[in-house]
């Protein structure tokens with residue numbers, strides 16, 4: 001027995017000496033908070049699959065959906081500690097790292113996703129990807145989800161309907177100001193808690209995209225959804241500067257290429273789901289979808305738009321103007 005062990009050990013060291021020992025692949029843990037059947041969930045899985053096809057044995061992507069590994073308020077800290085290598089938090093969740101990304105939370109800034117795309121792909125939009133560099137993070141690209149809608153326990157047609165209601169928001173002061181503007185109470189809570197907060201009536205409403213409202217079943221516990229399209233929910237795919245710098249150049253190029261392809265795929269999923277998931281919610285008859293008349297919508301714009309001025313100094317007027325001009 002002992003002899004056999006010694007022989008095996010000798011064979012192993014001979015292999016190592018000959019340089020043929022197989023190195024472990026570099027592991028990219030990709031953590032996110034949404035379901036797999038969402039734009040971000042599909043993008044992350046596509047990225048994993050492309051890397052498996054092209055870099056097998058060299059790089060491996062492990063995806064952790066549904067806040068399994070880290071909740072949205074912890075993931076960036078964990079990334080800086082090296083406990084996770086990639087994530088795509090909503091642009092609303094970067095306020096501890098940069099002021100400028102607050103731009104994307106301003107209510108009624110973008111008319112549609114085409115305008116969002118034009119701005120994000122412009123020089124000014126691309127520059128914002130590096131706004132988190134000083135904090136040790138690297139922005140690798142934007143990913144779409146879509147426009148947010150308001151869900152609530154009672155119908156919201158005009159801003160006065162939201163008065164004194166409690167809304168869950170992401171960790172963003174702009175979003176807090178947006179709900180304060182309609183005399184509602186905003187509560188910053190992690191995404192993983194939203195369903196229970198709604199179900200137990202600890203809160204009255206929340207804002208999210210059709211795909212998040214559908215995949216997390218918010219529509220089953222919110223009898224009304226107002227199609228307000230009042231704000232944007234988009235993401236930035238991020239990694240840590242340390243991880244990115246240590247990745248060998250040839251692999252980095254391949255990883256970035258696969259990621260860009262996965263993002264393009266995710267953006268297409270986002271476009272499709274903004275229509276399909278809305279329809280599934282309507283078909284379920286669990287929640288009434290309320291369309292706003294132009295006059296009703298104008299009231300929301302009027303009360304929420306002063307939020308822009310409040311954050312102008314932090315975000316920069318030039319940036320707000322550039323984003324707004326992308327609507328043309």
Ligand code: LMR
Pocket residue numbers: 033034040072089090145170190191208212233
């Ligand atoms: C939310 O917290 O509502 C969203 O950011 C979740 C997500 O990542 O889409």
